Amino acid sequence: MISRYGTFFSLLLLLLYCIPCTSAAEQVLVLQIEDSITPASDDILADAMAFAKEGDYQALVITLNTPGGVVDATFNMMEQITTSDVPVIGYVYPEGTKAWSAGTLLLISTDVAAMAPFTVIGSAQPVTVTPSGSEPVNDSKIVNALVATAQENARKHGRNDTAAGLFITENLNLNPEKALEYGVIEYIASDLNDLLVQVDGREVKGRELRTSGAEIVFYEPPLRLFFMNIISDPIISSLLLLLGVYALILGLSNPGFGAELFGIVAIALGLIGTGFDVNIASIFLVLVGVALLVIEFHSPGFGVFGIAGLVCIVAGSILLAPTDFPRNYTPAEFQQTIILSVVAPTLVMGLFLLFVLYKVAVLRHSKPKFGELLGDSAIAQDPFAPGEFGYVRHKSEMWKARSEEPIEKGDKVEILEKDGTVLIVKKIP
Incomplete structure (x- = not known):
């Protein structure tokens, strides 16, 4: 009996062990x-691969919906895919x-490469944005290196290396059907x-691979990588830098509100997001703009220094946005979107800051409001005896007042001084 139960429990334990x-x-x-x-994408991929390996997942599926991005991070990700033991499936998704x-x-x-219906791949020719539009990068050293890399990876996986080269040299674009026909991908799939x-x-x-009916688990990066991925977005990092600059200007011009501290934090986050890969010319223009705006704040009025400072900061923001190759390996249309997304808020924030600085400067250079009241006349609104309080009207404002002599309603009085919120007045004969 004991042996029978022992055998039963052993089989039960073995079954429970095998289920997970x-x-x-x-x-x-x-x-x-x-x-x-x-710049955070390659770290996220490395963490996802480690997670998949430790969990003995059948494969890691990378769904792609991207205009491109940082070249160094892309090359690091390609190397990780090659050296990893985890099968990696690339999938352009969703439709x-x-x-x-x-x-x-x-x-x-x-x-393994796959695409969802109505998706597109290609536009891999490196370009740089110019004032007149966009121009392809014709440096043979850069172009040949990209072509060789793309073709070698295509050949390694038995794909069409000619098409891989044309993506770069001719800006070839393919839909799923053509990509499958040309041997660039292996599958067209409607969903995961x-x-x-x-x-x-x-x-x-x-x-x-045993993937049919497999459970789909979506990778969630740890908080550190999630935060890094947000601030390393080219638009977010650029705006953080510019927002920090404006906050620093406001803080230096009007200390005591903590704006300068916020500015330093925002600039630090922006620099971390860009990987400290910032155009030196843009930093110089932004610093010149900061100096001109501070000078404008201390000058008597709103004038040429403020406008020149704003122009410098806007010009610096154009150079600050990572649109040039190889900082940003994306089509020209997306690069222009980045510039617009950075310059438009920069211009709005700059005009608002100039308005704020102008108002603060006017207040600082204007005479105290009460000083303008001294010697003015007012009209008594009710009678009040010496030492008692009554009300007088100065222009459209009602003031509490007192006098050393009797005041009758309707009397014209002169404002002598102010005691707290009370005006000291005397009757005008």
Whole structure:
């Protein structure tokens, strides 16, 4: 009897032990890359890969919806995908999205590449924005390096290396059907479940994928990486720097409200977000603009220093926005969007700051309000005896008043001085 029960409990324990193993083996981790690839993106990918490896996930699916981003971070991510033991599936998703420029290079570097319907890849020609529009980067050293990298990754995964090169040299764009026809991707999938059914049984990195019906787990980065990803967005980091500059100007011009402390914190966060990769010319222009605005604040009126300072800061903000290659590997349209997203708030904040500084300067240089009352006349609104209080009207304002002589209603009085909120008056003969 004991032996029978012992055998039963042993089988039960073995079953309970095997259940979590089976569950973990049928999970797929999904990392969502949305918007720009930032300096924090490669750290997020590294953490997601470690998470997938420790949890024995079947694969890591990277969903791509990005205009591109930082070249160094993209190359680091491509290297991580190559060296990782975890099968990595690149998937342009959801419908109607795109993986342009650096996003395209990232897709063709994954172990399995797929696209959702109505998505687009390509536009990988490096460009720089100019006052007249945009120009392609024609430096053969840069272009050849990008082409060689893209083609080598394509060949490694058995993909069309000619198309990989044309993404860069000819700005080739492909929809899912053409990408599949040209051998750039392996699958077209309507959603994540459809993708996992299609790749089920495929051998990747020495293991057979068992993904059909697998549980989909969405990766959530730790708080540190989540915060870094936010502030490293090119628009957010640029605006943090400029907001910090304006707060610093306001704090230096009118100390005591803590604006300068906020400015220092915002500038520090902006610099961390950019990875301290800031255009020196933009910093110089912004500093000149700060100096001119401070001079304007201390000058007698609103004039040329304030306008010149605002122009310098706006010009500096254009250079501050990371739109040039290789700081930002995105199509020209997105680079122009970044410039507009940074310059427009900069202009609004600058005009508002000039208005505030002008108002503060007017108050500081104006005579005290009460000094203008001395010697003026007012009209008594009711009678009051010597030492008692009554009310007088000065222009459209009602003031509490007292006098050393009797005052009758309607008498015209002269304002001599002020005692707290009370006017000292005397009757005008």
